[in-house]
Amino acid sequence: MTASPEETEALAGRLAAQLAPGDVVAVSGELGAGKTTFVRGAARTLGVTGAVASPTFTIGHRYEAPVPVAHLDLYRIAGLDPEEWGDLEPYFDGTIAFVEWPEHGGDWLPSARATVTLRHVDESHRRVRIDSDLGL
Ligand code: ADP
Numbered sequence: 660m661t662a663s664p665e666e667t668e669a670l671a672g673r674l675a676a677q678l679a680p681g682d683v684v685a686v687s688g689e690l691g692a693g694k695t696t697f698v699r700g701a702a703r704t705l706g707v708t709g710a711v712a713s714p715t716f717t718i719g720h721r722y723e724a725p726v727p728v729a730h731l732d733l734y735r736i737a738g739l740d741p742e743e744w745g746d747l748e749p750y751f752d753g754t755i756a757f758v759e760w761p762e763h764g765g766d767w768l769p770s771a772r773a774t775v776t777l778r779h780v781d782e783s784h785r786r787v788r789i790d791s792d793l794g795l
């Protein structure tokens with residue numbers, strides 16, 4: 660459990676420190692659960708210096724960093740077709756990729772190195788579950 664956005668960012672940083680190029684992290688949870696906050700913390704640890712915000716008007720962002728970081732939000736996707744997958748694929752090429760609403764990507768997404776699930780507890784607390792083989 661985390662008690663603030665900062666704690667969620669710090670936890671994300673600990674996961675990020677163990678990731679390698681090509682890794683995909685699925686980040687699940689309802690609106691406001693803290694998915695973007697988690698991705699922001701991870702991106703910071705990976706060396707992203709600019710603003711990290713939800714890709715609302717586009718499906719994804721790609722941030723330059725020692726290993727480029729991709730941030731996708733599939734909220735508006737209702738099942739990918741091959742053409743849409745073709746548009747998304749470059750985001751996974753040589754990056755460490757974080758995907759919000761991975762459920763909407765169906766079977767197209769590369770399998771996740773880690774799966775993060777955030778749940779509201781109260782206004783400032785979130786339960787954060789990380790499933791991975793990374794020992795976190
Ligand atoms: P999502 O991407 O899941 O919709 P955001 O990360 O955009 O969620 O927003 C989470 C909101 O909840 C932010 O306003 C953040 O400040 C707030 N918040 C409060 N407590 C926490 C916490 N412990 N962890 C993450 N976010 C928190």
Ligand code: MG
Pocket residue numbers: 694695713732759
């Ligand atoms: Mg978000």
